[in-house]
Amino acid sequence: MVQSVELLLDEAADAEIRRQWRLLAEAGVPSPAANTAASNRPHITAAVARQIWPRIERALDEQTVPPIPVRLGGLLVFGARRPILVRMVVPSEPLLALHRRIFHAISPCPGIPVNVHPDAWTPHITLARRVPASQLGEAIHAVARDRDFPATVLGIRRWDGEQRREWPIGRGR
Numbered sequence: 001m002v003q004s005v006e007l008l009l010d011e012a013a014d015a016e017i018r019r020q021w022r023l024l025a026e027a028g029v030p031s032p033a034a035n036t037a038a039s040n041r042p043h044i045t046a047a048v049a050r051q052i053w054p055r056i057e058r059a060l061d062e063q064t065v066p067p068i069p070v071r072l073g074g075l076l077v078f079g080a081r082r083p084i085l086v087r088m089v090v091p092s093e094p095l096l097a098l099h100r101r102i103f104h105a106i107s108p109c110p111g112i113p114v115n116v117h118p119d120a121w122t123p124h125i126t127l128a129r130r131v132p133a134s135q136l137g138e139a140i141h142a143v144a145r146d147r148d149f150p151a152t153v154l155g156i157r158r159w160d161g162e163q164r165r166e167w168p169i170g171r172g173r
Contacts, residue, residue, distance in 0.1 A: 002161035003052045003109075005060060005102050005169070006043035009125075013072065013151030017042035017087070017125055020143045024085075024128050027142040029135050031128045044089055044123050044153070046102045050111025057158070059105045063170040068094045068153040072125065075140055082130045085139050089123035095153065099123070102156070 009017070024031035032040055052060075071090040078084040089095070100118050114120055131139050156170040 002159075003049050004045050004159045004161070005047040005052075005106065006045050006157050006159055007098070007153045008041070008043055008155045008157055010152040010154050013149070014042050016149060016151075017072075017127070020087070020127055023142045024139055027135075027138050029085075029128050029131055029139040029142065032126070042125050043157070044125060045116070046099050046121075046123075046156070047106045047116050048111075048113055049106055049109035052106060052109050052158070056106055056109055057169070060102065060156070060158070061169045061171075063098075063101060063105070063156065065098065065153070065156055065170040066094075068092070068098060070095055070123075070151050070153060071148050072151050073148045075127075075144055076122075076124060077131075077136065077140075078124075083133065083136055084126060085128040085131055085136070085143075086124035086126050087143075089125060089151075090148070091123055095123060098153070 018033070021031045021033035025033040070092060073088040073090045076086050076088050078086060099121055103116065103118055106112065115122070127143060128139055155168055157166050158169050159166050
């Protein structure tokens with residue numbers, strides 16, 4: 001199962017992404033809106049590994065995370081067989097610097113996919129997974145009217161996909 005390090009957004013951006021999840025659900029598109037677990041929240045996945053060791057966890061917990069302004073931009077579709085609809089996070093130097101620090105901390109861990117390495121990472125927020133090809137146009141139409149909007153990365157969490165639990169890490173400023 002996946003172990004991940006995720007960036008969390010300010011309340012207004014979180015609410016906006018949740019609104020888009022609801023719009024997709026209302027359009028009949030599978031969306032995270034159906035998952036009411038408290039851990040189901042909009043986030044930017046910064047790192048993934050098969051396992052994150054305790055010493056790495058401690059190193060991550062030492063990270064200082066200042067508020068980082070970002071822009072949530074246009075829509076992208078990842079994959080063809082099981083399309084994923086995402087909202088792009090426009091990369092900025094502070095965001096990329098934080099990602100590099102996180103990646104450097106987890107780099108000794110096993111099972112890190114290439115797409116989270118620096119220079120291969122595409123920061124995004126997932127809007128819908130496994131969108132049937134027949135609904136892809138409808139899914140895009142449901143949220144494409146929305147314009148780019150500002151957000152702020154306010155913290156980091158660890159997600160343990162095996163135990164299905166989350167906890168905050170790092171130090172906010």
